[in-house]
Amino acid sequence: MATIEEPADLDDAMDGIGLAAGAANIIMQLSWPGVGYGVFESRVESGRLFDHPYKRSRTTLGYLAVAAKGTDEEKRLFRNGVNKAHAQVRSTGASPVKYNAFDPELQLWVAACIYRGFEDVHRALYGPIPEHAVDYFYQRGATFGTTLQVKPDMWPADRELFEEYWNEGLAKVHIDDVIREHLISIARMEFLPKPVSLVAGPINMFLTAGFLPQRFRDEMMLAWTPRDQRRFDRVMRAIGKVNKRLPLAVREAPYRLLLADMRWRIKAGRALV
Numbered sequence: 001m002a003t004i005e006e007p008a009d010l011d012d013a014m015d016g017i018g019l020a021a022g023a024a025n026i027i028m029q030l031s032w033p034g035v036g037y038g039v040f041e042s043r044v045e046s047g048r049l050f051d052h053p054y055k056r057s058r059t060t061l062g063y064l065a066v067a068a069k070g071t072d073e074e075k076r077l078f079r080n081g082v083n084k085a086h087a088q089v090r091s092t093g094a095s096p097v098k099y100n101a102f103d104p105e106l107q108l109w110v111a112a113c114i115y116r117g118f119e120d121v122h123r124a125l126y127g128p129i130p131e132h133a134v135d136y137f138y139q140r141g142a143t144f145g146t147t148l149q150v151k152p153d154m155w156p157a158d159r160e161l162f163e164e165y166w167n168e169g170l171a172k173v174h175i176d177d178v179i180r181e182h183l184i185s186i187a188r189m190e191f192l193p194k195p196v197s198l199v200a201g202p203i204n205m206f207l208t209a210g211f212l213p214q215r216f217r218d219e220m221m222l223a224w225t226p227r228d229q230r231r232f233d234r235v236m237r238a239i240g241k242v243n244k245r246l247p248l249a250v251r252e253a254p255y256r257l258l259l260a261d262m263r264w265r266i267k268a269g270r271a272l273v
Helices: 016-030 033-040 053-069 072-086 104-126 131-141 159-170 177-187 194-211 214-220 226-244 253-268
Strands: none
Touching: 016 033, 016 104, 016 177, 016 194, 016 214, 016 253, 033 104, 033 177, 053 072, 053 253, 072 253, 104 131, 104 159, 104 194, 104 226, 131 159, 177 194, 177 214, 194 226
16 A cells, blocks of 8 residues: 655644544444454453443553554554553454454454544544545554454555445444343443443543444444434534644644653553553
8 A cells, every 4th residue: 555645734633522523433343243242351450341330441542653654663562561461352252253353354343433433433523534634544543453463455445445345344243132231231331330421421422423324323222313413513613623723732632642651651660552
């Protein structure tokens, strides 16, 4: 894939406000049974969200920050840490589906969901990505897979081929009752202390449903009306207008803090995952 130069007028901020779509993107990723059960049945106790919500969130978001903004060496170190955890994530005879966390096909789907989620967030906040910047952002999206086991030539060569891959991937989407209940708990933020989840959970549930494409809403059995869509659009447009006027350091603050924490961990010899 030929390198595409960054457009001179590009707004390349990694907006922290995009974290509002986090649960929706998790649902999209786990909608493939191999990914869903790989996470749900994981024997890596230290990485389970409901057992260690802070650590798991730091690792997941740290990966996004490193993949998008980290150096090649930082990506290598993070990959090594993830690989140690992934080595324990594989199906057993009792698992309803076969999976292996090192499967590049599963990782490609996860990376595609992350990229698609980025597009959806940008569209909700600011409108479609400018035509002259689509190829640049799309090429950058490959790093969410290539930071792990996805080979560069596995990433669809252009945005049109990505759309074909995405539509084929939708045919493999299936969320059963077990995974659906787990994902609903995540969207309701039930991994956090009860006072927090009771207040923030309904808001996050609304945002999650709003960011999900209809195919995933159907699998999750989430009701969504035209009135809901209009309300979601109004909220996102208002947030986008405010966010666009903030200093870059404020917009990117969550990811900059995560990168700073990761770099401190490297210097201190601490585990990254």
